Amino acid sequence: xxxTRIPEATVARLPVYLRALNSxxxxxIRTCSSEELASAAGVNSAKLRKDLSHLGSYGTRGxxxxxxxxxxxxxxxxxxxxxxPVVIVGIGNxxxxxANYSGFSSRGFRTVAxxxxxxxxxxxxxxxxxxxxxxxxxxxxxxxxxxIGVIATPAAAAQSVCDHMVDAGIRSVLNFAPTVLTVPPExxxxxxxxxxxxxxxxxxxxxxxxxASPDPTLDPEVVA
Amino acid sequence: xxxTRIPEATVARLPVYLRALNSxxxxxIRTCSSEELASAAGVNSAKLRKDLSHLGSYGTRGxxxxxxxxxxxxxxxxxxxxxxPVVIVGIGNxxxxxANYSGFSSRGFRTVAxxxxxxxxxxxxxxxxxxxxxxxxxxxxxxxxxxIGVIATPAAAAQSVCDHMVDAGIRSVLNFAPTVLTVPPExxxxxxxxxxxxxxxxxxxxxxxxxASPDPTLDPEVVA
DNA sequence: AAGAGTTTGTGAACGTGGGAACAAACCGAG
DNA sequence: CTCGGTTTGTTCCCACGTTCACAAACTCTT
Numbered sequence: 001x002x003x004t005r006i007p008e009a010t011v012a013r014l015p016v017y018l019r020a021l022n023s024x025x026x027x028x029i030r031t032c033s034s035e036e037l038a039s040a041a042g043v044n045s046a047k048l049r050k051d052l053s054h055l056g057s058y059g060t061r062g063x064x065x066x067x068x069x070x071x072x073x074x075x076x077x078x079x080x081x082x083x084x085p086v087v088i089v090g091i092g093n094x095x096x097x098x099a100n101y102s103g104f105s106s107r108g109f110r111t112v113a114x115x116x117x118x119x120x121x122x123x124x125x126x127x128x129x130x131x132x133x134x135x136x137x138x139x140x141x142x143x144x145x146x147x148i149g150v151i152a153t154p155a156a157a158a159q160s161v162c163d164h165m166v167d168a169g170i171r172s173v174l175n176f177a178p179t180v181l182t183v184p185p186e187x188x189x190x191x192x193x194x195x196x197x198x199x200x201x202x203x204x205x206x207x208x209x210x211x212a213s214p215d216p217t218l219d220p221e222v223v224a
Numbered sequence: 225x226x227x228t229r230i231p232e233a234t235v236a237r238l239p240v241y242l243r244a245l246n247s248x249x250x251x252x253i254r255t256c257s258s259e260e261l262a263s264a265a266g267v268n269s270a271k272l273r274k275d276l277s278h279l280g281s282y283g284t285r286g287x288x289x290x291x292x293x294x295x296x297x298x299x300x301x302x303x304x305x306x307x308x309p310v311v312i313v314g315i316g317n318x319x320x321x322x323a324n325y326s327g328f329s330s331r332g333f334r335t336v337a338x339x340x341x342x343x344x345x346x347x348x349x350x351x352x353x354x355x356x357x358x359x360x361x362x363x364x365x366x367x368x369x370x371x372i373g374v375i376a377t378p379a380a381a382a383q384s385v386c387d388h389m390v391d392a393g394i395r396s397v398l399n400f401a402p403t404v405l406t407v408p409p410e411x412x413x414x415x416x417x418x419x420x421x422x423x424x425x426x427x428x429x430x431x432x433x434x435x436a437s438p439d440p441t442l443d444p445e446v447v448a
Numbered sequence: 449a450a451g452a453g454t455t456t457g458t459g460a461a462c463g464t465g466g467g468a469a470c471a472a473a474c475c476g477a478g
Numbered sequence: 479c480t481c482g483g484t485t486t487g488t489t490c491c492c493a494c495g496t497t498c499a500c501a502a503a504c505t506c507t508t
Contacts, residue, residue, distance in 0.1 A: 034455075078427045200239065270466075
């Protein structure tokens with residue numbers, strides 16, 4: 001079962017399951033059914049069971065899942081049993097927030113350096129780390145074996161920063177800058193687009209308030 | 225064509241197209257083909273054309289699209305031609321960054337209030353707005369007709385904040401807190417999960433470095 | 449030991465989305 | 479006006495993801 005590739009949609013949900021399991025553990029719940037875990041994760045139980053079946057057969061029929069055991073298996077599958085050094089480039093408001101975000105460090109992720117091109121900010125202390133010049137990127141990546149880079153720069157700088165990251169050997173990029181990044185095929189990019197999310201909400205909100213026809217120019221027959 | 229529902233996957237890409245069109249306009253490009261726009265948006269041209277065809281027939285065969293016209297049509301479809309007042313709750317590091325994020329205000333979104341439960345932060349000035357007590361939520365929503373709320377609180381507070389938002393009449397929620405929110409069916413929630421994104425990258429990164437079998441416990445036959 | 453009651457893992461049906469390929473439609477030259 | 483070149487809008491097909499429904503497997507009681 002395990003040797004087969006895990007569907008992308010399932011991979012995207014594994015972190016959610018992991019959080020739900022952690023939450024159950026905090027409440028000292030040792031065992032749970034697919035129904036309980038699914039409800040904690042906000043999905044339906046059939047989907048949850050199919051997702052987990054892609055990892056292996058870690059439950060017991062008639063009983064459910066051992067919370068601790070399942071949590072370990074998912075963490076191992078994602079790769080959180082190992083250490084992931086991360087660099088953050090662009091320490092503006094957002095980079096600042098990311099550096100202080102406990103959700104990164106609490107999983108296996110360790111921020112090893114904060115970089116910024118702005119000379120005026122060099123040496124400033126953020127989340128216990130000194131801001132260093134962007135030119136040190138390559139050396140830092142080599143020294144710590146960094147595989148993941150986070151871009152929190154303005155859009156105009158993002159592609160150039162990304163190119164340097166790729167040159168330095170980084171193969172996974174998390175991009176917060178509102179721009180499309182072009183990378184070689186072996187590099188993964190995930191985009192977190194704050195304003196897109198709001199726009200998607202706005203689209204649905206608009207549909208809620210105007211169920212019929214929001215714009216008369218689209219409905220000539222109403223006028224006729 | 226337009227009266228039909230627009231697929232969710234298409235809606236999620238409209239903001240990307242909008243940004244690409246803005247970028248073309250800044251370079252004073254008045255007309256573009258589906259190929260050019262697709263490349264600027266990081267998708268293939270067939271997908272782009274199919275997406276646009278869901279909105280209507282705004283291109284000209286043999287010629288391409290008028291950048292300005294198409295931009296307006298997409299903006300109108302999303303609902304960006306109207307004003308969207310927004311409240312942000314939880315002015316920690318992340319809330320701070322969101323309040324200052326220009327990508328919100330530059331589209332039709334207007335942050336009308338910053339709320340925080342922490343009494344010590346009341347009155348503090350962030351991005352030109354005073355932080356106000358969370359208890360004023362309902363009055364603010366009524367006064368400004370707020371339909372969209374942003375949650376940037378710690379996970380523990382998020383569900384309670386969300387419940388108050390729904391009570392106050394908010395029907396779309398953008399959630400940055402790392403927790404699943406439960407809402408009535410008429411309310412939309414979109415989740416932006418920073419640590420999930422990193423975990424998804426880590427999963428793929430792990431697969432890149434260890435193509436065969438990352439864990440011997442899963443491959444008994446290797447041992448046998 | 450057998451049967452009743454649970455709960456997982458999976459096979460099959462269904463729906464959504466993506467991509468190739470092509471017909472329809474437009475422009476410009478002659 | 480016609481023809482060749484170009485680009486859109488759409489159709490068809492395939493792959494992926496979701497959900498239902500059920501057999502397999504386990505526990506507990508009698």
